[in-house]
Amino acid sequence: MAGTGIGGDTELATPDDTRVLLVGNPNVGKSVVFSRLTGVGTMCSNYPGTTVEFLEGSMRLAGERVPVIDVPGTYGLAATCPAEDVACRILDDGGVIVNVIDATNLERNLALTLQLRQRPLRMVVALNLWDETRHRGIHIDAERLSELLGVPVIPTSAVAGVGIRDLVEAIEHVATSETPEVLEPGDVWCRLGTIIEEVQQLEHRHHTWRDVLEDITIKPVTGILFGILVLLAAFAMVRFFGETVIAYVMEPLFETLWRPVVTALSEALGGAGFIHDLLVGSYVLIDGVRTLDFVQSFGLLTTGLFVVFGMVMPYVTAFYFVLGLMEDVGYLPRLALLLDRVMHRLGLHGYAVIPILLAFGCNVPGILATRVLDTRRERFIAATLISVGVPCAALQAMIFALLGPHGVQYVLLVYAILVIVWFVLGTVLRLTSRDFLPEIILEIPSYRRPSFRTLWQKLAMRLRGFFREAVPVVFLGVVVIDLIYMTGAFDLIARLAGPMMETLFGLPPETALAIAVGFLRKDVAIGMLAPLDLSAIQLVKSSVMLALTFPCIATYAVMLRELGWLDTLKATGLMLTIALVAGVAMNLVL
Amino acid sequence: MRARLENMGLRPGKSVTKLSSMPSGGPIMVECGGTRVALGRGIAQHVRVRGASQRSESGTDRDE
Numbered sequence: 249m250a251g252t253g254i255g256g257d258t259e260l261a262t263p264d265d266t267r268v269l270l271v272g273n274p275n276v277g278k279s280v281v282f283s284r285l286t287g288v289g290t291m292c293s294n295y296p297g298t299t300v301e302f303l304e305g306s307m308r309l310a311g312e313r314v315p316v317i318d319v320p321g322t323y324g325l326a327a328t329c330p331a332e333d334v335a336c337r338i339l340d341d342g343g344v345i346v347n348v349i350d351a352t353n354l355e356r357n358l359a360l361t362l363q364l365r366q367r368p369l370r371m372v373v374a375l376n377l378w379d380e381t382r383h384r385g386i387h388i389d390a391e392r393l394s395e396l397l398g399v400p401v402i403p404t405s406a407v408a409g410v411g412i413r414d415l416v417e418a419i420e421h422v423a424t425s426e427t428p429e430v431l432e433p434g435d436v437w438c439r440l441g442t443i444i445e446e447v448q449q450l451e452h453r454h455h456t457w458r459d460v461l462e463d464i465t466i467k468p469v470t471g472i473l474f475g476i477l478v479l480l481a482a483f484a485m486v487r488f489f490g491e492t493v494i495a496y497v498m499e500p501l502f503e504t505l506w507r508p509v510v511t512a513l514s515e516a517l518g519g520a521g522f523i524h525d526l527l528v529g530s531y532v533l534i535d536g537v538r539t540l541d542f543v544q545s546f547g548l549l550t551t552g553l554f555v556v557f558g559m560v561m562p563y564v565t566a567f568y569f570v571l572g573l574m575e576d577v578g579y580l581p582r583l584a585l586l587l588d589r590v591m592h593r594l595g596l597h598g599y600a601v602i603p604i605l606l607a608f609g610c611n612v613p614g615i616l617a618t619r620v621l622d623t624r625r626e627r628f629i630a631a632t633l634i635s636v637g638v639p640c641a642a643l644q645a646m647i648f649a650l651l652g653p654h655g656v657q658y659v660l661l662v663y664a665i666l667v668i669v670w671f672v673l674g675t676v677l678r679l680t681s682r683d684f685l686p687e688i689i690l691e692i693p694s695y696r697r698p699s700f701r702t703l704w705q706k707l708a709m710r711l712r713g714f715f716r717e718a719v720p721v722v723f724l725g726v727v728v729i730d731l732i733y734m735t736g737a738f739d740l741i742a743r744l745a746g747p748m749m750e751t752l753f754g755l756p757p758e759t760a761l762a763i764a765v766g767f768l769r770k771d772v773a774i775g776m777l778a779p780l781d782l783s784a785i786q787l788v789k790s791s792v793m794l795a796l797t798f799p800c801i802a803t804y805a806v807m808l809r810e811l812g813w814l815d816t817l818k819a820t821g822l823m824l825t826i827a828l829v830a831g832v833a834m835n836l837v838l
Numbered sequence: 839m840r841a842r843l844e845n846m847g848l849r850p851g852k853s854v855t856k857l858s859s860m861p862s863g864g865p866i867m868v869e870c871g872g873t874r875v876a877l878g879r880g881i882a883q884h885v886r887v888r889g890a891s892q893r894s895e896s897g898t899d900r901d902e
Binding site for chain 1: 839841842843844845846847849857858859860861862863864865867871872873874875876877878879880881
C-alpha cells in the first residue's frame with residue numbers, strides 16, 4: 249500500500265484518465281479515506297496559480313500504481329469560493345471519481361453526488377461514517393441507493409478501516425468499465441427528496457453526551473469559557489512538549505554529539521577567517537569563557553542548525569500536533585464561530601483564528617496558514633497582525649525569563665500593551681481597507697473521534713513543509729547577519745539610532761543594537777538586553793518594542809513570498825509607525 | 839450565495855432550528871436537515887422563516 253509522492257510521474261501515458269479523485273463535502277472524512285487508500289508518502293501541492301492546497305498520493309490499482317488526489321472539499325459544482333473553484337478545475341481534468349459522502353448526513357451530501365451524476369464520469373460512492381449511523385438511529389438501504397444512483401455504493405468507516413477493501417475493488421471495477429449513463433437532467437432537489445424517502449429511515453434519537461458537549465461549546469457564555477480552557481490546555485501542552493524536547497533531547501544531542509564535530513571543524517579552519525565565521529561562527533564570551541555558542545555564534549552549522557532543530561522544530565511539531573487534533577475532532581469551526589464577532593473588529597473572519605493561533609508557536613507557519621483565508625485583504629491583515637503583535641514561543645520564553653524575576657505584573661503589562669496595540673492596529677486596518685468582507689458561512693461538523701493515522705500523516709506533511717520553507721530562510725538569515733556584521737553596519741545602526749532611543753523612548757542607546765539584531769532572532773535580541781542593567785519598566789518597554797518591530801528574518805521572507813513586495817512594504821510601514829507611536833506613548837505614560 | 843446555502847442543505851421549504859446566537863450582532867448557528875451551519879447575522883437576516891411551532895422548528899421560505 250505504501251507509495252511515494254508522484255509529482256511529475258511520466259510513466260503513465262494518460263495519467264488524467266487513470267488517476268483517482270476523492271471528491272466530497274468538507275468534513276466527511278475524505279482525508280481519512282485518502283490516508284487509508286494511499287498509506288504513507290503523500291505530498292501537498294498547490295493547484296497552479298492558486299493558494300489552495302490539496303493532497304496527492306498513489307495507490308495500487310489492478311497491479312498498477314495510479315495517482316490519488318484528495319480534492320478540496322466542495323458542496324457543489326458551482327465554484328463559490330477558491331477551494332470549490334480548484335475542486336471543479338481538478339474534476340475537469342478527468343479521472344475516476346470516489347465520491348465520499350457522510351452517511352449521517354445523506355441529504356446534503358447527495359446534492360453533490362447528483363450534480364456529479366449529471367456529468368459523464370466514472371464514479372464510486374463511499375458511504376463513509378457508516379458506523380456512526382447506527383449510534384444515531386439512521387438506517388440506509390445502500391443497495392437501493394446504488395440502484396437509484398446507477399453507480400456502486402460502498403459503506404465504509406474509514407477511521408476503523410472498515411469497507412476500504414471493498415472500496416478498492418469497486419474502484420478497480422469502475423476504472424476498467426464504461427462510463428455509466430448520465431442521469432437525465434432534472435430538478436436535483438426534487439430527485440434528492442425522492443431518493444432520501446426511499447433509502448433512509450430515521451429513528452428517534454436520544455440525547456447523547458455529544459449533544460451535551462455540543463451545547464456547552466456553542467452557547468455564548470459556556471462556549472467562551474470552554475474555548476479559553478481549550479486554548480490554555482493547548483498552550484500548556486505545546487510549551488510542555490517543546491520545552492521538554494529542547495531541554496532533554498535537542499540540547500544534549502547538540503552538546504554531546506555535535507559540539508565535538510563543530511570544534512574539530514573550527515580547529516581545522518584555523519579558528520578564524522571568513523569561511524570559518526560563515527560555517528562555524530565567531531567565538532563569544534559566556535561567563536568569561538571564550539567559546540562557540542549554538543545561539544550566539546551565528547555560523548551556519550552552529551546557530552543555523554540549532555535555531556531550526558534545537559529551538560523551533562520542537563515547538564512547531566507540538567503545535568502542529570495539537571492543531572491537527574483540534575481540527576480532526578472538529579473544534580476549530582466552533583472557535584471560529586465564537587470569535588467571529590471579535591475578529592470582525594479587526595477586519596477578519598472567525599476562522600482567521602487558526603493562523604493566529606499557529607503564530608503563537610512560530611510566526612512562520614502562522615503566516616503560511618493565512619492561505620486558508622478567502623480574500624487577499626484578509627491575508628494581508630492577518631499576516632500584518634501576526635508579524636506585528638503575535639509574539640512567538642521563543643520570544644515569549646525570553647520575555648518570561650527576563651521579566652519574571654521583576655514580578656509577574658510586568659510580564660502581564662507586556663501582554664496587555666500588545667493586546668491594546670493589536671486592537672488599535674486591527675481597527676486601523678479594518679477602517680482603511682475598502683474591500684467588502686463577506687459574512688461567515690461555515691459548516692459546524694459533528695464532533696468526531698480523530699484518526700491517529702491521519703493525524704500522523706498530516707503532522708509529517710506539515711513538518712516537511714516547514715523544513716522546506718523555513719530551513720533555507722534561516723540559513724540565508726544567518727549568512728546575511730554574518731555579512732552585515734563583517735561590514736560593521738550594526739555598529740553604525742546602533743550609533744545612528746542610539747540617540748533616538750534615548751529621546752523618544754527613554755531607553756539607553758545600546759538597545760538600538762538589540763532591536764537591529766531582533767530582525768534576525770528575537771530571542772537572541774532579548775538576550776542582548778540582559779547585561780544592560782535596565783529597570784523593570786525599561787525592560788517592559790524594550791520587550792514591547794522588540795515584539796512590535798520587524799519579525800525575525802524567516803517570518804519576513806515568508807511574508808514576502810505570501811504577500812509580495814508591495815504589501816510587505818506596506819506592512820513594514822505600519823509596523824514601524826505603530827512601534828514608534830507605541831514607544832513614545834509608553835515613554836509618556838509609564 | 840444562494841447556491842452555496844442550498845448545497846449546504848439550507849433550502850426553501852426545509853425546517854430550521856436555531857441552536858445558538860452570539861451576542862452583539864455575532865453569527866448565529868442553525869441546524870437544517872442534519873447540517874449545522876454558522877451564518878453571519880447579515881446573511882441570517884435574509885433567511886425568512888415562516889410559521890414557527892412550539893418547538894421552535896419551522897418551515898422556511900428562504901430568500902437570498
